[in-house]
Amino acid sequence: MASANSPASTxxxxxxxxxxxxxxxxVELSTVLGSCVATCLYDPVIELGGMNHFLLSEPPATHARGEVDVHYGVxxxxxxxxxxxxxxxxKERLRAHLYGGANIRAGMQRIGTANAEFARGFLVRERIELMREDLGGxxxxxxxxxxxxxxVRCRTVAEAPEVAVQPVVRREPRGEVELF
Structure with a gap:
């Protein structure tokens, strides 16, 4: 809770x-992640940071060259x-945290794993120090x-229970419908 003398957080x-x-x-940046990955970067000398949230690591080979799609980590x-x-x-002062990359549904493509591997590899290639990660699961x-x-504060959201698909009950039509 903010005191009377300090402004509330944004x-x-x-x-x-x-x-x-x-x-x-x-300022507090927030996001919720499933298979997506968020990168939190921080420069401790100038006290500047940022966060991204990407859906997929890289576009498929069929993606048009030169076309920017911001849903990709690259x-x-x-x-x-x-x-x-x-x-x-x-760049040499940047510190990173990585979060997300879960594989939420069993039997589905492991998009979360691919996202996590991409993010780790990107930081290694760019020589950005990874301070903490909470990836996978x-x-x-x-x-x-x-x-x-x-x-950074990272909280795990409990697994959502599987929802049984209910059959659609079709009722016999009653009366007439006039369309106009």
Whole structure:
């Protein structure tokens, strides 16, 4: 709870295909993830951070060359880093946290695993230090990130119970319907 002398925190939601950057000491970036991955980057020297939220790692080979689709990690990672650099961050000082990459439904394609592997590999290739990760599993996560301090809170959302599909009950028509 904010005191009478301090302004309340600003909560910004980062949706699929988005990224946000801030140095505001009262700003908190939040997202909810299933198979998606969120990267939280932080430059401790200038107290600037940002978060992205990507749906898939890379576009398929059939994707048109040169076409930017922000739902892919390959674009959102670059966009987040470039935006931070534009505000004075230095790449060699960046620190990363990775979250998400769950495989929510058994028997489905392992998109979460592919996203997590992409994100880890990207950080290695770009020589960005990975400080913490909470990736994989079968549960969704809620992530709250304070970009100015680099602090992150990640909470696991309990697995949703399987919902049995109910048969559609068709009733006998009663009366007449006149269309006009």
């Amino acid at each position: 909560h910004l939601t980062v949706l699929q295909g988005q990224f946000r950057v801030s140095a505001g000491p009262k 674009y959102l990672m670059e966009m987040l880093i470039n935006e931070m650099l534009a505000y004075g961050a230095r 079968t549960c969704a996560r809620r992530v709250d990130f304070r970009p100015a301090s680099g602090l």
